[in-house]
Amino acid sequence: MKDLKTYLESGILEQYVFGDLSNEEKLDVENNALQYPEVRKELEEIENALMSYARSNAIEPSEKVKTNFLNSINTIDQVNNSPSINTGGASLRNLQFYKYAFAASLSLLFLSGILLINLNNKLNESYVQLAVLQSDNQKFSNQVNYKEGELRDIKNALQFYQDPAAYKLVTLKGSTKAPDASLLVAFNADKEEVMIDMTSLNMPSNDQEHQYQLWAIVDGKPVDLGVFDANDDSTGMKKMKFIKDVQAFAVTLEPRGGSLNPTMDKMMAIGNI
The missing domain is CATH 2.60.40 (Immunoglobulin-like)
Incomplete structure (x- = not known):
């Protein structure tokens, strides 16, 4: 690769992680990842960054909020029967907000984990397939080199026997x-x-x-x-x-x-x- 730095900064690796490339483009990225440790490392960093993003954007209620949330479930009837309608309505709305936010954060984290696991498995499978192809190419190259060596030896023999x-x-x-x-x-x-x-x-x-x-x-x-x-x-x-x-x-x-x-x-x- 002529300019590895430009390739790493082109954004194609991010597109690969998000599945936005054609099959031919994905194969090219996987081949480069197998040949160049820098590309493989960059892919891993992008995957880690995506996981960190998912975790950082998941709403993690504080212990106090969790406690209030659980207590609110047990006392929801008391909240609804509060003398102050406005206060009861606000408490109920807060309760619903925490409930859905907590569920949404867990769902986001769970789905992000599944996505990254699938991407990592596909990447590893591609590495194995490319390694097999490279091994086959190396075997073919070794056979060619061996035959070329045999031809050189035959040429040397002819040269010797022509003028011993x-x-x-x-x-x-x-x-x-x-x-x-x-x-x-x-x-x-x-x-x-x-x-x-x-x-x-x-x-x-x-x-x-x-x-x-x-x-x-x-x-x-x-x-x-x-x-x-x-x-x-x-x-x-x-x-x-x-x-x-x-x-x-x-x-x-x-x-x-x-x-x-x-x-x-x-x-x-x-x-x-």
């Missing part, structure tokens, strides 16, 4: 941590490319909390070249980060997203150029 002689192949062999582990790394200094052959990958599948991380050893120091996952169906050439003057490559198992420095006791494979 241009790449120096480095075979990483398992460490004492994983004696059977292995991985083939393709290195091209002229094209500034480092790729790993996922088809050659021989390492246990990593879980959701961990990823494998490729390191380049440059002047005796490890340099991060990116992370990757080991799956049973891993294929293609995956392009990693590039750095010059590499002396060796190594793979460690790290927390998902990678680490700043390699975890040496989780060294999986290593190979010198």
